[in-house]
Amino acid sequence: MRRGRAALAITADAFARECAAMEFASDDSKDRERASREATEWFVRLQNPLATDDTRRAYRDWLMADPAHREAIRDVSELWGALDRPAAQLASTGWHRSADEPAPRPRRWFATGSRFATAAVVVVALAGGLAVWRDPGLLDRAFADVATHPGERREVSLADGTLAVLDGDTALKSHMSGPRRDVTVLRGRVWLDVARDPARPFTVHAGGVDARVLGTAFEVNREAAAVTVERGEVAVSGVDSRLGPVKLTAWQRVALQDGTLGAPVTVDPEQMFAWRRGLIILDRAPLSQVVEELDKMAPGRVLIADPELKRLTLSGAFRTDEPGAVLEALRSALGLRTVSVPGFATLIYR
Structure with missing residues (x-):
């Protein structure tokens, strides 16, 4: 005892x-x-x-x-x-x-x-x-109907009843009048649970890809030019009319690669939609993807001093409100160094 x-x-x-x-x-x-x-x-x-x-x-x-x-x-x-x-x-x-240099005397x-x-x-x-x-998203947010700042996550209901969950640094415009239901993702990542209305198809425009649905739940990532379906069916086309449509069903994802729509791939839903629960799960993610996540997590630019570093990969689970934990992982796991000015920029270098 x-x-x-x-x-x-x-x-x-x-x-x-x-x-x-x-x-x-x-x-x-x-x-x-x-x-x-x-x-x-x-x-x-x-x-x-x-x-x-x-x-x-x-x-x-x-x-x-x-x-x-x-x-x-x-x-x-x-x-x-x-x-x-x-x-x-x-x-x-x-x-x-x-x-100490004297100022010139005005004439x-x-x-x-x-x-x-x-x-x-x-x-x-x-x-x-x-x-x-x-803050590259400043102008996009100024012209958006609904937007979030870096580090902010927001849930809104669009005019037709569609539920939209916006990740950090995301901006949307929507047009719901007449027979059209159009949403344009100006930047960032959004998850949509579309209100079913067979008479009015729902179309999302995001850079080089368009996604058309009747009623489903899916994610659109403008920077990655990718669409991921949680349930239902989505037809994804490239802005170039020669691309697509590619039909996606639950837990499938397609992305635009070098101007071409790739083949659908099966994804892990726990990992892919973790950001909605306030988590980022990285599985051998290239440093370029890590930087994209950091840009969404806090104000200020994230810069990589040497492009060769973008080939490095990082794995781990992180809270979306703790960007410092990601930077610490870069230092401890990859031997990188960082210098930050809060709210302005972070430099990653070796």
Whole structure:
């Protein structure tokens, strides 16, 4: 009995230490995220050609306040260095000039106003371009009838009673008037449980493929140009009239490959539709597919530094609200390295 109590006490102590370590790690992670967020804000502020000497001095004070700040700004700079085109645009603004360099004295008021207006246009254009770059779905969502942001999953009922479940970073337009029931997937992945109406066929347009049904449940993935059926029957055609139709039944999938519809393949429903339960199940998935999943899980772009890395594969089950777990798996299982600026971009490299 004493031995059992001793073992229990040791276990309790170990558990307490583990909890304390986890709490410390959580606090440390929050500090790093805060430093990264602040570093990103400073980095963007310094891109502004109208940044003042006071702004630069405040930045230097922030930089010296904590060693973690210097590490965070190095990460931001390293990540930005991988973004050739945006970096070149920023470099052309001259933001990197020394804070001690005197500003040219304006000759006349209207010349100052003109330069101010020009600089303001540059800043607005750069900010807009940067916003679209870090969030490619921004414009699609703006023109959609219903949409989700990265990391968001949403269930909606369309005008005809069809149930639609949208994965993260998905955008749809629908047209249900008269004899037509058309849905266009502008981006992302959607699962549809179609309301049966024999008088009005239901058609989904997604990039290079069209899917036509009367009443069924199926998934359409625009980026993969693929259709997967859960129940019922779906006729899939390529936008090119020479392709298809290919008839799919339950647990079958077809995708457009090199401009041609492949043969139907049988899929594992637990794996294929796991995202609706908040899970991503990867079975020797190429890194390119892993990146597609990461793009849906959180805001910001995911970049692969070396195209050769896309051939690597990853297996595992992950929660859709924990993109950090996927990145940790890339580091531990594949020996890769990552650097992230929360909400902006993540770079994967060796």
